[in-house]
Amino acid sequence: MTVSLSEAVAQQIIERARSQAQAQGFAVCVGVVDEAGLLRGFLRMDDAVPGAIDVSIKKARTAALFRTDSLELGAEAQPGGAIYTLEATNGGLISFGGGIVLRDDQGKAAGAVGVAGATVEADQAIALHAAGRE
Template identity: 75%
Template sequence: MSSFLTESTVKAVIKRAQTLASEQHFSINIAVVDAAGLLRGFLRMDDAVPGAIDVSIKKARTAALFRTDSLELGAAAQPGGAIYTLEATNGGLISFGGGVVLHDAEGRVIGAVGVAGATVEADQAIALTAAGRG
């Protein structure tokens, strides 16, 4: 990966997610955002749940904006947690699995991928694979 999110990287991330989801018989929504949380690529697989479109984008935005996988933010975002109500910021965020940070070869954050429409555990595993970390 280069120091910014290229079109070829976006396509490769989406393809890895789509391939694994198909192998596992899931129809998912896949969103890829740049480091500022702006949408760079999206795929809604056939039969993917429409309500998960926004969820996939918010998972990706959450990971990109906070430079942390959405799953890692989850514990602190629960009632009583240090960042409780985080999800109400930035136009709405998601603090459970499926949003994974994308890094360049030097380890800099270049964006994130968000996966939604399978189980939360499968969303996370697919997103990690899509990011090249699974």
């Protein structure tokens, strides 16, 4: 069975991230991708740095393609790690905090959200909030 991420759900996730970032005083970019890592929704908040656009989408793609939060993958993607150089695959990935897997009611990966533009710790917290996993 194919799990899909509706437009409405993608927009709700983006709004939760936007609201949380704004409350913390951050301007971020938020990317939501489907289970195949294809962009489903995106927001660049006013004053978010341009470099965060690509980073937010790559964090989301990383989580979706490997069905694992980007922070978890990062632990093994360090020099000497089992998946070192993973970031060089799939058109470029990101293996630090801010990419969170989105799951349906049955626990299947439905996609992912990626947040970039704040600190790595804040990106991670905002993405977890957006995914409803805080």
